[in-house]
Amino acid sequence: MTRNQIFEFFRRLAENDPDPQTELEYGNAYQLVVAVALSAQATDVGVNKATRALFAKVATPQQMLALGEEGLKQHIKTIGLFNSKAKNVIALSQLLVDEFGGEVPATRDDLVRLPGVGRKTANVVLNCWFGQETFAVDTHILRVGNRTGLAKGKTPEQVEAKLEKRVPGPFRLGAHHWLILHGRYVCKARTPECWRCPVVDLCSFRKKVLEKPKGR
Numbered sequence: 001m002t003r004n005q006i007f008e009f010f011r012r013l014a015e016n017d018p019d020p021q022t023e024l025e026y027g028n029a030y031q032l033v034v035a036v037a038l039s040a041q042a043t044d045v046g047v048n049k050a051t052r053a054l055f056a057k058v059a060t061p062q063q064m065l066a067l068g069e070e071g072l073k074q075h076i077k078t079i080g081l082f083n084s085k086a087k088n089v090i091a092l093s094q095l096l097v098d099e100f101g102g103e104v105p106a107t108r109d110d111l112v113r114l115p116g117v118g119r120k121t122a123n124v125v126l127n128c129w130f131g132q133e134t135f136a137v138d139t140h141i142l143r144v145g146n147r148t149g150l151a152k153g154k155t156p157e158q159v160e161a162k163l164e165k166r167v168p169g170p171f172r173l174g175a176h177h178w179l180i181l182h183g184r185y186v187c188k189a190r191t192p193e194c195w196r197c198p199v200v201d202l203c204s205f206r207k208k209v210l211e212k213p214k215g216r
Contacts, residue, residue: 001148001149001150001166001202001204003166003168005202006150006166006167006168007168007171008199008202009148009150009199009202010167010168010170010171010175010178011171012198012199013171013178013179013182013198013199014170014171014174014178015198016198017178017181019174020174020177020178020181021128021177022044022124022128022177023044023045023048024036024039024044024047024048025048025051025052025055026051026055027055027059028059029103029104029125029129029130030059030060030061030096030102030104031051031055031058031059032104032124032125032128032129033092033104033111033114033117033121033125034051034064034089035047035048035051036117036121036124036125037085037088037089037092037116037117037121038050038051038076038079038085038089040081040085040116040121041080041081042079042080042081046078046079047079049078050075050076050078050079051075051076053075054072054075054076060102061092061093061094061096061097061102062093062097062102064089064090064093065090065093065094065097068090069086069087069090072086072089072090073086084116085116087115088115088116089116091115091116092114092115092116092117095113095114095115096114104125104129106126106130108122108123108126108134111125111126119156119157119160120136120137120138120156121136122134123135123136123137123160123176124136124176127173127176131173133172133173134176135159135160135163135164135167135175135176136176137156137157137159137160137163137176138156138180139183139189140179140180140182140183140184140187141156141159141163141176141179141180141183142156142159143183143187143189144179144182144183144187145159145162145163145179146159147187147192147203147205148187148199148202148203148204148205149203149204149205150162150163150166150179151163151166163175163176182199191209191213192205192208192209193209193212194208194209194210195209195210195211195212196212
């Protein structure tokens with residue numbers, strides 16, 4: 001895509017959804033860290049179902065430690081890999097208490113020190129809570145970046161680097177939300193719904209599905 005095409009790409013996505021937000025539910029920075037950590041290889045819908053009751057009881061790392069690993073497992077047992085995720089959440093809560101006074105740090109270097117928190121999770125927290133212009137590349141963004149020609153790369157890190165260079169200033173804060181939502185609901189993995197895509201003419205994907213399949 002050219003620079004002008006990229007600008008138009010995001011302009012249209014922004015026009016359709018002026019204030020994009022994560023679909024994860026949370027009440028503070030700590031709950032966001034936990035929700036994003038739990039969302040690895042799980043859907044936001046599934047995580048939200050599990051965390052509603054949990055977050056009604058737990059809003060701080062101290063409260064999570066009081067709940068304990070077994071108590072946490074009872075809340076998140078419907079989520080994939082819940083045993084290892086529970087262990088990580090307890091460990092990251094302990095580290096937050098021990099080294100950060102129970103507060104979520106505002107730098108990527110500090111965030112990725114937390115057990116179960118990788119670069120993608122850190123970028124989500126920095127963007128959604130601290131308002132930083134970061135690009136959290138998940139499977140949706142990896143697919144959309146490559147399929148459209150917006151940001152091609154074999155790894156999330158490569159796609160993130162391309163987005164860092166190419167996304168225009170006015171759209172940097174919301175860019176990863178628009179791309180995730182576009183990938184989740186329009187530019188789907190199996191059958192992209194090109195027939196209703198607002199940026200179809202800007203996309204370099206060769207196998208566009210321009211007619212809605214029967215029965216859909």
